[in-house]
Amino acid sequence: MSMRRGQALTGLLFILPAIIFLSVFLIYPTIWTILLSFNDGRGLKFSEWVGFENYINLFTNDPKFLDLSNFPPTGAVFNNVLWVIFNTIFCVSLGLLIAVLADRVKYERIVKAIVFLPMAIAATAVAIIWLFVYSPNPDIGLLNAIITFFNKDFEPIAWTGRADTVNAALIVANIWTSTGFAMVVLSAALKGIPTEIIEASRVDGAKEFQVFRHITVPMLSLAISVVTITLIINVLKVFDIIYIMTLGGPGSASRVLAYTMYAETFQGGKAGYGSAVAVILLILVIPIMALNIRRFRSEGVAR
Amino acid sequence: MTTPLTPVTAPPPKAQAAGTTMAGRRDKTVSWLLRRGGLHLVLLIICLIWLVPTVGLFITSLRPRPDIGSTGWWTILQAPGLSFDNYADVLGSKGMSAGFLNSLFISIPSTIIPVLVGALAAYGFAWIKFPFRDTMFLIVVGLMVVPIQMTFVPVLSILNTLNLNQSYVGIWLAHSAFGLPFAIFLLRNFFVMLPGELIEAAFLDGASTLGIFIKIIMPLSVPALASLTIFQFLGVWNDLLMALIFIQDPNARPLTVKVSTLLSTYGTEWHLLSSGAFLIMIIPLIVFFALQRYFVAGMLGGAVKS
Numbered sequence: 218m219s220m221r222r223g224q225a226l227t228g229l230l231f232i233l234p235a236i237i238f239l240s241v242f243l244i245y246p247t248i249w250t251i252l253l254s255f256n257d258g259r260g261l262k263f264s265e266w267v268g269f270e271n272y273i274n275l276f277t278n279d280p281k282f283l284d285l286s287n288f289p290p291t292g293a294v295f296n297n298v299l300w301v302i303f304n305t306i307f308c309v310s311l312g313l314l315i316a317v318l319a320d321r322v323k324y325e326r327i328v329k330a331i332v333f334l335p336m337a338i339a340a341t342a343v344a345i346i347w348l349f350v351y352s353p354n355p356d357i358g359l360l361n362a363i364i365t366f367f368n369k370d371f372e373p374i375a376w377t378g379r380a381d382t383v384n385a386a387l388i389v390a391n392i393w394t395s396t397g398f399a400m401v402v403l404s405a406a407l408k409g410i411p412t413e414i415i416e417a418s419r420v421d422g423a424k425e426f427q428v429f430r431h432i433t434v435p436m437l438s439l440a441i442s443v444v445t446i447t448l449i450i451n452v453l454k455v456f457d458i459i460y461i462m463t464l465g466g467p468g469s470a471s472r473v474l475a476y477t478m479y480a481e482t483f484q485g486g487k488a489g490y491g492s493a494v495a496v497i498l499l500i501l502v503i504p505i506m507a508l509n510i511r512r513f514r515s516e517g518v519a520r
Numbered sequence: 521m522t523t524p525l526t527p528v529t530a531p532p533p534k535a536q537a538a539g540t541t542m543a544g545r546r547d548k549t550v551s552w553l554l555r556r557g558g559l560h561l562v563l564l565i566i567c568l569i570w571l572v573p574t575v576g577l578f579i580t581s582l583r584p585r586p587d588i589g590s591t592g593w594w595t596i597l598q599a600p601g602l603s604f605d606n607y608a609d610v611l612g613s614k615g616m617s618a619g620f621l622n623s624l625f626i627s628i629p630s631t632i633i634p635v636l637v638g639a640l641a642a643y644g645f646a647w648i649k650f651p652f653r654d655t656m657f658l659i660v661v662g663l664m665v666v667p668i669q670m671t672f673v674p675v676l677s678i679l680n681t682l683n684l685n686q687s688y689v690g691i692w693l694a695h696s697a698f699g700l701p702f703a704i705f706l707l708r709n710f711f712v713m714l715p716g717e718l719i720e721a722a723f724l725d726g727a728s729t730l731g732i733f734i735k736i737i738m739p740l741s742v743p744a745l746a747s748l749t750i751f752q753f754l755g756v757w758n759d760l761l762m763a764l765i766f767i768q769d770p771n772a773r774p775l776t777v778k779v780s781t782l783l784s785t786y787g788t789e790w791h792l793l794s795s796g797a798f799l800i801m802i803i804p805l806i807v808f809f810a811l812q813r814y815f816v817a818g819m820l821g822g823a824v825k826s
Contacts, residue, residue: 231644242697246674339758345797
């Protein structure tokens, strides 16, 4: 009995440093920020309580955050929706395509290293790389140079300087970065599929695409869903690449939630307003949090 | 991750016409091109798309400033003339060498602390029984996805109250805390797979819990610890957002922030931006090429439970 109590104490001692860190720098601040989102929060301090006013203003009174008066809508929320949809779809499908194709050649490792490389690089550096590709000067920017090469009449475009192209330009740069992540995870899962299954279906006369569609994809479904979830979480919080490439501009055309939180809080000094945006981000990841916990529980917390 | 690849051989072509005529051979070549040539071509295009932007910026970082604005980097073969002058410029007068050291000062403790604290906790969660252990672990799993934006204003206040806002201690603690949930998650999943008999035997021999942790668990977990260390180090080294918020002294800023200041001060001066960007990339590139296996393993550990 005393030994068991001793063991419980030892266990608590081992996790104590982590508990302190997590409580002071994550859990307590999270509660603080939730409260602050119902406050005016000027000067980054609690000042006047405003109830749901920050949230109401965000959704009804702030075209930079959400503007439903045009079609298609504009604003940070809508931009973030674009990010989630296009970044996720392209990263997963390109990652899967590259994993499957590279699996068939001898230089697989080289292809995978090249595609994966941007994952190791800072988003700041990726942003510079792509600002360079998008430069409106066709003697500097590769994209305008290529288009001008094929079409002499083409008027070079400032891809990151126009409201109608800026989001696509940023999302493409980010797809270039995170496809490597999807590829690596899916490729590892692909190696886990027993080759006999694939061989057998080939012997049965299945076409390559049928094998891919009816065997590879279903057997990768767990890995695909894990990749999708991770990509969604990351893209909800996307910040660095936008901060460097456009500062949310031109105007506010490329703002997203994380950028809005930063700009309102630290440039506008409206900590309550910015906190409301952070809480919205938190609410968006809660389903994913619940999913992770449930998945982990069902696989057994114990070994 | 690096399982030796078994080349999937295509099914043998359907009975080829017995007498191989010229036309037959051409058909064969055509069908090879369709089957394999297309595959190689697509992979080549993919590699080009993923290489060319980076290579272009690298070449630019070596070109003299007047050349950059007048001709594209792809004309380099017509007008060679490369030097490291731009690097000397950003490292010297533009203050990047200080930025490089600052990045190191920030990254090293911000990596060591969470790996150690995380390892201790992971061992507790994996091998010691105590009340509410599993509930607490599930909370850690939940904390992995909490947006760091939730913590900025309060953590700034806490650091101000503790008078830590003018030193690196604040950002060390913040990075450590935000890296911890993943660290605990990754290491605990590795620790539970270690053979229990080994631990029990050591316990029966009279080893203390701490002794078991230091002498058995840690040495056996070098691959997992290496993955985590690389992952956390690169995450901190590459971070821009937290450095923007938690480092107020302009002289203490890391490379990422310095490069963003370069952009806002000098505009699109590509000879500075390109060399600045490569300074940020140099350490991650070395780590990547030397330790790619561990980096990939760390990422897989986070994504798929092995």
